[in-house]
Amino acid sequence: MKITTLALLPILLLVGCVASYSPNPGEGRSARMPLKQNGGTWPTSHVQGIAVDVRGGFIYYSFTTLLAKYDFSGRLVGTLVGWTGHLGDLDFNPVDGRVYGSLEYKKDRSFYIAVIDVGRLNQVGVHAGSSDIFRTVFLPEVARDYTADMNGDGVFDGDIAKTPDHRYGCSGIDGVSFGPEFGRADGPRLLTVAYGIYANTSRTDNDHQVLLQYDISDWAHYERPLTESAPHHSGPAEVHGKYFVRTGNTTYGVQNLAYDESQQRWFMGVYKGTKPAFPNYLLFAVDARTQPVRGDLIGVKDQSGSGTEKGLVIPLADDGLRDAATDIRGWNQKGNTGFQPVGSGLTYICENSGSKGSQTADLTLYRWKGIPEVPYVPATSSDLGH
Ligand SMILES: [Ca+2]
Ligand SMILES: [Ca+2]
Secondary structure, three states, rough: OOHHHHHHHHHHHHHHHHHOOOOOOOOOOOOEEEEEEEEEOOOOOOOOEEEEOOOOOOEEEEEEEEEEEEOOOOEEEEEEEOOOOOEEEEEEEEEEEOOEEEEEEEEOOEEEEEEEOHHOOOOOOHHEEEEEEOOEEEEEEEEEEOOOOOOOOOOEEEEOOOOOOOOOHHHEEEEEEEEEOOOOOOOOOOEEEEEEEEOOOOOOOOOOEEEEEHHHHHHOOOOOOOOOOOOOOOOOOOOOOOEEEEEOOOOOEEEEEOOOHHHHHHEEEEEEEOOOOOOOOOOEEEEEEEEEEEEEEEEEEOOOOEEEEEEEEEOOOOOOOEOOOOOOOEEEOOOOOOEEEHHHHHHHHEEEEEOEEEEEEEEEEEEEEEEEEEEEOOOOOOOOOO
């Protein structure tokens, strides 16, 4: 049966590719998951988001123009620098061992997912442009909505909030998380990207969060190095799904998006909205199994201008505080500069502080409490099984 080895070869190669991520034994994970961690002080803008490699024992912080890698013991393992765009929220993909983050170049009308091979980030000051650690995939769908000339005057008004332009008020992208297709808790994990949405109280078509889902299994051929002088447009023309969650207008949309496997629930951390008709909560959630339903996008005119646009709408989770006037649910819980569930009802939440050019992040591990007024309480060592 000399066929055996040859027949097995594709399977072996496939297994070799898919299961390529295995953290070095003894690296990072020698320390237990910390109850608190400081993400360093950096001459950047504020911390935007975090990602946690639970198995490998690393925490990643996006400081907008710098990515910092710490191990669980608090040792700085490496930093990645050298881009001028806005690196926002992150997530760690345990399938390939890479960190995925939103990356915006609004002046170039270019929006990317940065795909960072963090397993090879082992020194301070690594330059993204001269290293193939840092790859990017363009998102045409976001560029289309961001640049939409909504009032049809032939002029796209650019990166300003006070304009009728930008479909759904899209200011770009920020929240990023892997999780199941909306409507289910099982199945393949999709990369989910949330729009930034400008705060603008004078329009009605910006009261939804917009979430795009992508199957990234064929993304390798889109990935390109970062060349800021010549922004590329290599990326998927189609999305796997586009969904809308009515939260009321916020200030810059979903800052942090995260899937909590232990609760089978998506969380969206925002900066407070400014429309007085809405409760303007800081944290919203959608349950994984809640079916998206095709329905009216309240406040969004369709192309004829006389009807209401339709889309796949996902109702908010039936939990937390409730606003009687709008029926909107949510929590007054900070989750906008680093929010990452790590299993067993535990979630890291970031506090940002500092002044311009000197920014730090203090991470605390919280346990889900589930009380509308107090969704989270600080975790203790007994929560970690110590
Ligand atoms: Ca216009
Ligand atoms: Ca995230």
